[in-house]
Structures are given as structure tokens and as C-alpha cells.
Amino acid sequence: MYAEYKGKFYRPLHPRPTVVVVSKCPDGKINAMPASWNTPVSEEPPTIAVAVDRSAYTFQCLEHSGEATINVVPADMADLAYALGSVSGRDVDKVSAFGLKLLPSDVVEAPGLDGSIAVYEARVTAKLDIGEVRLYVFEVLKVKVAQGLVDEWGPVLDKTNLLLHGAGRVFYRVDPRKIWAKKPAGRP
Numbered sequence: 001m002y003a004e005y006k007g008k009f010y011r012p013l014h015p016r017p018t019v020v021v022v023s024k025c026p027d028g029k030i031n032a033m034p035a036s037w038n039t040p041v042s043e044e045p046p047t048i049a050v051a052v053d054r055s056a057y058t059f060q061c062l063e064h065s066g067e068a069t070i071n072v073v074p075a076d077m078a079d080l081a082y083a084l085g086s087v088s089g090r091d092v093d094k095v096s097a098f099g100l101k102l103l104p105s106d107v108v109e110a111p112g113l114d115g116s117i118a119v120y121e122a123r124v125t126a127k128l129d130i131g132e133v134r135l136y137v138f139e140v141l142k143v144k145v146a147q148g149l150v151d152e153w154g155p156v157l158d159k160t161n162l163l164l165h166g167a168g169r170v171f172y173r174v175d176p177r178k179i180w181a182k183k184p185a186g187r188p
């Protein structure tokens, strides 16, 4: 049995991994905003897309600098991620207000966010305006991971965990138990 869902259409698509987009802004400051509407797009070239509301200061920062770091933050950064998403860099210098520790980048000007599981240094290669959002397509120029926290399966879930955004102040972790799907019959 199915019934039409009258809530926000995207609820069944959550929880979603949260990244923090760090960018250099027109005022010369560094800004940071969480974004859970993000996705890998293509393997070659390595590409990530992030939907950024055009009212966010980050929108202006990305228009200004054309690059960012995309930081995969762990579950224990929930309070910080929520706080970064509750004020605008237009009004608050988030780096000093939240005591953000920044990591120098190798390829882009925007720094990484210390404490992240992974830091993607990335350059905007395409944009698409849809509704209230500009979808930024980023080519990944460099990927760095916190030592020991990422293996061939992704984040090492007995050492760290992903910050999955549910709704509002609600976040989830990933259940660290793996599910091994059965091999289809006749396949090696």
C-alpha cells in the first residue's frame, strides 16, 4: 500500500552526508557552510556537484573565487556543522566566531577544514540555475584524507563516522555493520 506523501518531497532522500564548503569571499574572508545536497557526479573527470541557495553568502563567494574545498565532516562535528549553517558569513566571520582550524590547501586558495575526514580541493567547472539554487559542478583537483580514517570501502567506521543530515537539528550516523550482497547466481 502506498499513499501520496504531503510532506517536503525531499524527506525520503534524507539522511544525506554533510559536507562543509569552504570558500574565499569578495571581502577577502574565508567562509564555511554545510551542504547536504551534494553528490559525486562523474569519475573522469572527478566531479562533485553541490546545490547552493543563491541567498547564501557562499553563493557570492563561489561566484567571486570559482573554487572551494569540500570537506567531509564526521558525526562528532554535528554541533559545529549545525552552527555553521545557522548564520551567514555575510553577518559573522565564522572562522573567528567558531574558532575554525583551517588547513592550507595545495592547489586552491580556500583552505580545508581541520577535523574533516576528507578534504577535496575543487574548482567550479559548470553551473546550473534551478529554482532558488545554483548547482555548482566542481572538478576535484586534489583529495586528502585524515590519516587512517579512510580505506578502500570509504570512511573507517570503527574510527570515525559520517554526519548524515536528517532534518533541522537531527543528524544520523551510519550503522558500521557491512551488508554483503549475495553474488547473483552464475557470477564469479
Ligand SMILES: Cc1cc2nc3c(=O)[nH]c(=O)nc-3n(C[C@H](O)[C@H](O)[C@H](O)COP(=O)(O)O)c2cc1C
Binding pocket: 018, 031, 032, 033, 034, 035, 036, 037, 038, 051, 052, 053, 055, 056, 057, 058, 059, 081, 082, 083, 084, 085, 086, 087, 088, 089, 090, 165
Ligand atoms: C546540515 C545542513 C545542511 C545544509 N545543506 C544545504 C545545502 O545543501 N545547500 C544550501 O544552499 N544550504 C544548505 N544548508 C543551509 C546553509 O548552510 C545556511 O543557509 C548557511 O547559513 C549559509 O551560510 P553562508 O550564508 O555563510 O553561505 C544546510 C544547513 C545545514 C545545517
